[in-house]
Amino acid sequence: KIFFFIFEQGKDKLVPLKEVADVRFGIKTGANEFFYLKEVADVRRGFTTGANEFFYLTQAEINRWKIEKEFLQPIIFTLKEVNGYVLNKDKLKYRVVICNKEKKRLKGKNILKYIRWGEENNFHKRPTCNSRKPWYSLGKGWHYAPLIFPAKVGERMPVILNDSVFEDKKLYGITPRQKENIQLTGAILNSTYTRMMIEFTCRQLTGSQAIADIDVAVVEDLYIPDFKKISEKEIERLETTYKKLCKTDCLSIFKELGARKPSEVSLSKVKPDRRELDKIIMGEILGLTDEEQLEVYHAVVDLVSSRIEKAKSVEKNNNFVEGIDIIFAGKDAVSELKKQKI
Numbered sequence: 001k002i003f004f005f006i007f008e009q010g011k012d013k014l015v016p017l018k019e020v021a022d023v024r025f026g027i028k029t030g031a032n033e034f035f036y037l038k039e040v041a042d043v044r045r046g047f048t049t050g051a052n053e054f055f056y057l058t059q060a061e062i063n064r065w066k067i068e069k070e071f072l073q074p075i076i077f078t079l080k081e082v083n084g085y086v087l088n089k090d091k092l093k094y095r096v097v098i099c100n101k102e103k104k105r106l107k108g109k110n111i112l113k114y115i116r117w118g119e120e121n122n123f124h125k126r127p128t129c130n131s132r133k134p135w136y137s138l139g140k141g142w143h144y145a146p147l148i149f150p151a152k153v154g155e156r157m158p159v160i161l162n163d164s165v166f167e168d169k170k171l172y173g174i175t176p177r178q179k180e181n182i183q184l185t186g187a188i189l190n191s192t193y194t195r196m197m198i199e200f201t202c203r204q205l206t207g208s209q210a211i212a213d214i215d216v217a218v219v220e221d222l223y224i225p226d227f228k229k230i231s232e233k234e235i236e237r238l239e240t241t242y243k244k245l246c247k248t249d250c251l252s253i254f255k256e257l258g259a260r261k262p263s264e265v266s267l268s269k270v271k272p273d274r275r276e277l278d279k280i281i282m283g284e285i286l287g288l289t290d291e292e293q294l295e296v297y298h299a300v301v302d303l304v305s306s307r308i309e310k311a312k313s314v315e316k317n318n319n320f321v322e323g324i325d326i327i328f329a330g331k332d333a334v335s336e337l338k339k340q341k342i
Helices: 002-009 059-064 110-120 179-189 192-201 216-220 232-245 253-257 272-285 290-318 330-339
Strands: 014-016 021-025 036-042 047-052 072-076 094-097 147-150 171-176 223-225
Touching (some): 002 192, 179 192, 192 272, 272 290
Antiparallel strands (some): 036 094, 072 094
16 A cells, blocks of 8 residues: 555655666676686695686686786675675675777786686687677776666665775666765665565565575666755755765665564664665655554565565475475485385
8 A cells, every 4th residue: 555655645745866866787798617717726836816616726726817907897796795875895705807898909918818718618619708809898888887786686775975986797787867866866766665665566586595686777767856856955964964975885674674573573673774765765855654664664574575485485485295205315315215116
């Protein structure tokens, strides 16, 4: 009810996100094994160098790839790498190979040796790579998106304030049309109102995964408060509150709202910085009463917990066949199956 009530109540106050910001897919490399590198420390020799996580390289190979820093940029691969609402690039474990120069301009560079190794392993023949010229170039003019939005969501859903870091295809880059609206956009996208809208419109992945899949069209069509109808005073207070929220960790939505069941929800249990942000967005800007804001919290807890319970029921049903638990380990499994003559 609250979802449709907000649309009816605020139909003149809401606009799709795509009207005020550009939403894009993150980087699709076509060959993560080649493009994504991870720093590995060699304790015996006491130095750190770039090494490929997906291929188990020998020490000789690791020593060979001392790719120049100018061709390695930090990249966020998963939300698990970020605890809060602000991205710290020093804590990211992956680097992505960014090289737009032709081979003839790379003579004497270690990156050229690495590119040739990639060709020896046929990475250049993969469809996505083969469509690029040169195949190892991820695109010229690729800019940093100031906000990063998750393409999948579990219990946490931080929209991350970005500092010069590229994002993987499992994430979306959001760039407000007006630079001065970055903080404002970040504040709104991290509100519980936005979480409800996303939970209501995204789709749950099949099977036992308690994860919701957020299509890029869902993000583009996400209705947010119209910036033009927010007063300067409200914007100032919103940005100040958002900065406070950014100093905290982004926790499970159940911890943020202080409840795992709709019946446990109360305004006093909501994380203080989140509650302050929500009061401005839902109360002052959208005009919802405290009771109506409480309904938003109820809806979010209900939607997320229902998604998780549904996944658990699927997992439980898949784990039992004719009364026999097929989740075993090693000898115990063989022993049990022998007893059952299976």
